Amino acid sequence: xxxxxxxxxxxxxxxxxxxxxxxxxxxxxxxxxxxxxxxxxxxxxxxxxxxxxxxxxxxxxxxxxxxxxxxxxxxxxxxxxxxxxxxxxxxxxxxxxxxxxxxxxxxxxxxxxxxxxxxxxxxxxxxxxxxxxxxxxxxxxxxxxxxxxxxxxxxxxxxxxxxxxxxxxxxxxxxxxxxxxxxxxxxxxxxxxxxxxxxxxxxxxxxxxxxxxxxxxxxxxxxxxxxxxxxxxxxx
Numbered sequence: 645x646x647x648x649x650x651x652x653x654x655x656x657x658x659x660x661x662x663x664x665x666x667x668x669x670x671x672x673x674x675x676x677x678x679x680x681x682x683x684x685x686x687x688x689x690x691x692x693x694x695x696x697x698x699x700x701x702x703x704x705x706x707x708x709x710x711x712x713x714x715x716x717x718x719x720x721x722x723x724x725x726x727x728x729x730x731x732x733x734x735x736x737x738x739x740x741x742x743x744x745x746x747x748x749x750x751x752x753x754x755x756x757x758x759x760x761x762x763x764x765x766x767x768x769x770x771x772x773x774x775x776x777x778x779x780x781x782x783x784x785x786x787x788x789x790x791x792x793x794x795x796x797x798x799x800x801x802x803x804x805x806x807x808x809x810x811x812x813x814x815x816x817x818x819x820x821x822x823x824x825x826x827x828x829x830x831x832x833x834x835x836x837x838x839x840x841x842x843x844x845x846x847x848x849x850x851x852x853x854x855x856x857x858x859x860x861x862x863x864x865x866x867x868x869x870x871x872x873x874x875x876x877x878x879x880x
Contacts, residue, residue: 680707682800682873686769687711689866689877690798696766698722699790701755701783702773706735706748708800712769713746721747723765727754756782760790768797774876775801775845784858784878791880798877799851804842805871814842814872851876 687708692698692715700709703724713722726732732750739748753759755770755777768787777783787797805811846854848865855863860878867874 682868682875683708683711683771685866685868686771686798686800686875687715688798689875690767690769690796692716692720692767695719697764699760699765699768700724701758701768701770701787702726702776703735703750704728704731704771706739706750708769708771709735709748710739710743710746712767713743713748716747716767718745718747721749723749723751723760725751725753725755725758727752756786758786758790762789763792764790766792766795768795770797770799772801774799774851775841780846781854781858784854784860787878788859788880793880796877796879798875800873800875801845802842803845803848803867803871803874806847807871810870810872848874848876 690698690712692712694715694717696716697720698712698716700706700712700722703709703726706724709722709724713720716722724732724735726735729752732752736750739746739750751759755773756779768791770787774780774783791797805814848867852863852865855876855878858878860880862879863876865874865876
């Protein structure tokens with residue numbers, strides 16, 4: 645994994661289409677079930693209210709979208725957006741089977757060119773998406789554009805820990821647990837990108853600065869799991 649060049653948008657789309665059928669099972673296994681707690685934290689920090697219109701960008705199979713929809717209630721609405729048709733199909737099927745009462749809709753679209761009007765949403769979330777977009781500043785600008793004044797976005801993702809010991813642990817974990825687990829699902833190449841993507845991903849402080857540059861009036865980054873995970877919360 646010496647090649648640190650990133651994939652094109654179409655290649656990233658292909659990766660997420662291929663991993664869609666086992667995406668949630670893998671996430672649950674690789675995080676030891678903790679990803680559910682991290683997602684609840686992100687939803688809480690986006691501060692959804694009853695009746696709000698919410699947005700979940702890079703929604704994948706819809707976990708965050710569903711959590712957000714529960715908070716806005718029947719009088720609200722949540723849009724889950726992703727560029728992977730396979731992920732959206734699973735999200736739609738799951739929500740219809742398990743949560744037909746939730747105010748959810750699914751949209752195929754690009755996080756760098758959101759198909760929504762300015763000042764549309766009261767709150768937004770993004771889980772494991774910012775690290776995979778090809779233009780992080782552009783993505784943050786688009787999130788800022790579609791949010792209403794005073795609205796918050798909470799962005800959850802993996803991070804490279806600042807402490808050397810934790811960085812070594814994370815690299816060991818990825819190599820000895822994540823990649824072998826992915827191999828069992830026949831997805832070695834699809835998950836091998838994680839380590840290089842972490843090397844390129846902005847630190848928490850850098851993300852805060854990028855959020856201010858995108859126009860947000862306030863931004864804070866919360867490191868969790870000893871810096872291996874984090875949530876950027878930005879307010880328009």
